[in-house]
Amino acid sequence: MGTERKTMFLSEESKKLTAYHESGHAIVAFNTEGAHPIHKATIMPRGSALGMVTQLPSDDETSISKKQLLARLDVCMGGRVAEELIFGQDHVTTGARSDLQTATELAKYMVSNCGMSDAIGPVNIKERPSSEMQSRIDAEVVKLLREAYDRVTTLLKK
Incomplete structure (x- = not known):
């Protein structure tokens, strides 16, 4: 989680944006079946993050x-x-950069390692895939990310 950075100055606008960003994570975690319970939510800067929501299984x-x-x-x-x-x-x-990186890596793991793609099937791709297979993997990753984005948009609009 990193130590709290009490000396970092954040504008009111930045604090507000961070609060909405982190509350988005928290609302989704609280209202999504299968998500880990929220352990802590903060908008105090820690490490390189301006805020964070921590979940624990x-x-x-x-x-x-x-x-x-x-x-x-x-x-x-x-x-x-x-x-x-x-x-x-x-x-x-750009505050969501690391969130998008994490989501993309997770979606790739689901498709390439866990066989969680109907289009590609129950495979575990260990070696470097062919360009055709890589294109299929990329398409499935984008599909998973877009579906997640759409589910979250629907949830947060309620």
Whole structure:
């Protein structure tokens, strides 16, 4: 989580944006079946983050279901979608960069390693895939991310 950076000055506008971004994650986590419970939410800067929502599993995880992984994708999208809904598409910030990176890596893992894509099937692609297969993987990753984005947009508009 990193230590709290009490000396960092944030404008009121930046604090407001961070609060909406983090509340987007929290609302999605709280309202999505399969998501881990929220442990802590803060808009105090920690490490390189301006704020964060920390989730902890209720039990030890030995296997993770597709439903749980989709919930993680949704939580990742919560901050960016909240920014877009509150401030408009032209005012979405780079604050969601690491969330998008995490979501993209998770979607690739689901498709390439866990066989969680109907279009590609139950495969685990260890070696470097052919360009055709890589294109199919990329398309499935984008599909998973867009579906998560759409689910979160619907949820946060309620």
